[in-house]
Amino acid sequence: MNNYRKTLLALPLIILSGCNSSSNSNKTITKAQVKPKADYVFSSAKLDELYQERQEIQQEAMRLTYDGVQYNKILFAEDLNREQKVVRLADSLGRQIDLYLPDAGVDSCGIYTERKGLDLFDCDAALRSVSNETTLIKTTTNNKELPIELEYDNDLSQYVTSIGSTILSTTQNGNQITITTSFAFNAFYHNVLKETGTIDRIESTLGVSTYSQLFDIVKLYQGSEMRLRFNNHIGGSADDDINMYTGLMIKSNNMTTVVTPTGSVFSGGTDLFAAGYPRILQRADTNKAIALNKQVGVHSWAEGDKTAKEFPYTDESHRKQATYFKKVMGNKGIDFYIFTLDSAPASGEHWMTKANSDKYSFITRIE
Structure with missing residues (x-):
């Protein structure tokens, strides 16, 4: 009986010895965490930083002048697919307009309002004046022959649909x-x-x-x-x-x-x-x-x-x-x-x- 008890008591020591044998002396066995911990801190400071970054996109990513009115704040945006998006902009008085903006060479661009419908304009690569920071399109629309000028930030404009x-x-x-x-x-x-x-x-x-x-x-x-x-x-x-x-x-x-x-x-x-x-x-x-x-x-x-x-x-x-x-x-x-x-x-x-x-x-x- 004593030998049996000694064997049972010795088992944990044998197992521990095996874990710390010379071949594994520098390794730590870590058990995978079963669930993530709910220990992240949501804070006003983090929110303020996020919100300011997003506001920069809304206020600085695009400026559109159409028929003499400047629209410089993005309200909403949506990807139609990987190459086309639609963006709603507002002017300082709250008047709104939708900009259809495909990638260069994909399609014509367009201005849309429910009252006036769609007014297309050419925006292929030849009409896009690209600098290190911005791209400028300056032309007239096809249907109504109205002057249009669109300038967008090359970096910020990539994130407009996150709005x-x-x-x-x-x-x-x-x-x-x-x-x-x-x-x-x-x-x-x-x-x-x-x-x-x-x-x-x-x-x-x-x-x-x-x-x-x-x-x-x-x-x-x-x-x-x-x-x-x-x-x-x-x-x-x-x-x-x-x-x-x-x-x-x-x-x-x-x-x-x-x-x-x-x-x-x-x-x-x-x-x-x-x-x-x-x-x-x-x-x-x-x-x-x-x-x-x-x-x-x-x-x-x-x-x-x-x-x-x-x-x-x-x-x-x-x-x-x-x-x-x-x-x-x-x-x-x-x-x-x-x-x-x-x-x-x-x-x-x-x-x-x-x-x-x-x-x-x-x-x-x-x-």
């Missing part, structure tokens, strides 16, 4: 404020591109424009009950860093979030939906399972050639997301974040099922 393309509008009923999303370029898509959304969804993106609009609404209606309705298809965020601060603003103001029958959220849109409580899904088709309606979608993320799971959970990107979801969802937040990483690759999509939702107490009411 986002989602409009927030408000209605008030007593102390209740309803905030409703819509796509800034609906008219351009319908009238110029002839896209109505009946075949492929027309999606808007989130960005600093979403944050600034919501900030102004919260400031104006401070203390009111607020409901944020995702009434169009939100395809995601073009700026995850600022989007998390938008979500934290939703959380701190105790907003209800609603996906309406005509709306959906995906990726960064789902992040904002998660920040509300209660979280209500109004089904597009009440006869279908919620996943088939494709209204609440998630996926993983990637950076360059690396997928999210190839980064250790100690990486700041994971810690930011874990902290965000813990703040907006409580104890199930980190597990929900890990679920999104496993749900679909960054290039894919997963539309949440009721079982998914129930597991993480995600959608609190389905109508």
Whole structure:
């Protein structure tokens, strides 16, 4: 019996000795972290720095003079594809205009307003005067023969579509404020591109424009009950860093979030939906399972050639997301974040099922 006890007591020493044998004397065995820690610090100082960088893009990236009026602030922007974008600019009086801007040699450029329609102008490489810092196009439009001058910063203009393309509008009923999303370029898509959304969804993106609009609404209606309705298809965020601060603003103001029958959220849109409580899904088709309606979608993320799971959970990107979801969802937040990483690759999509939702107490009411 004594020999048996001595053998049991000796086992841990033998194992430890094996781990510290001469061949491994300089190696440390580190167990992979099972979950990211929710220890990232969101702060006003970090937000201010992010916001100032984004404001520089809005205010300095482009200047457009059309028919004698100068437009110098970018309100919204959206990529049509890798070679074409549409940008909404405003002048000092708040008058707005849409600029269709393809890469050189792809297509003519154009100015669009709902009242006047599309006025095209040539903008191929021969008409683009490129310096180290800026590119200048100075010509007249084809249809109306109006003078036009477009100057854009070569670096900042690459990031204009990170501003986002989602409009927030408000209605008030007593102390209740309803905030409703819509796509800034609906008219351009319908009238110029002839896209109505009946075949492929027309999606808007989130960005600093979403944050600034919501900030102004919260400031104006401070203390009111607020409901944020995702009434169009939100395809995601073009700026995850600022989007998390938008979500934290939703959380701190105790907003209800609603996906309406005509709306959906995906990726960064789902992040904002998660920040509300209660979280209500109004089904597009009440006869279908919620996943088939494709209204609440998630996926993983990637950076360059690396997928999210190839980064250790100690990486700041994971810690930011874990902290965000813990703040907006409580104890199930980190597990929900890990679920999104496993749900679909960054290039894919997963539309949440009721079982998914129930597991993480995600959608609190389905109508």
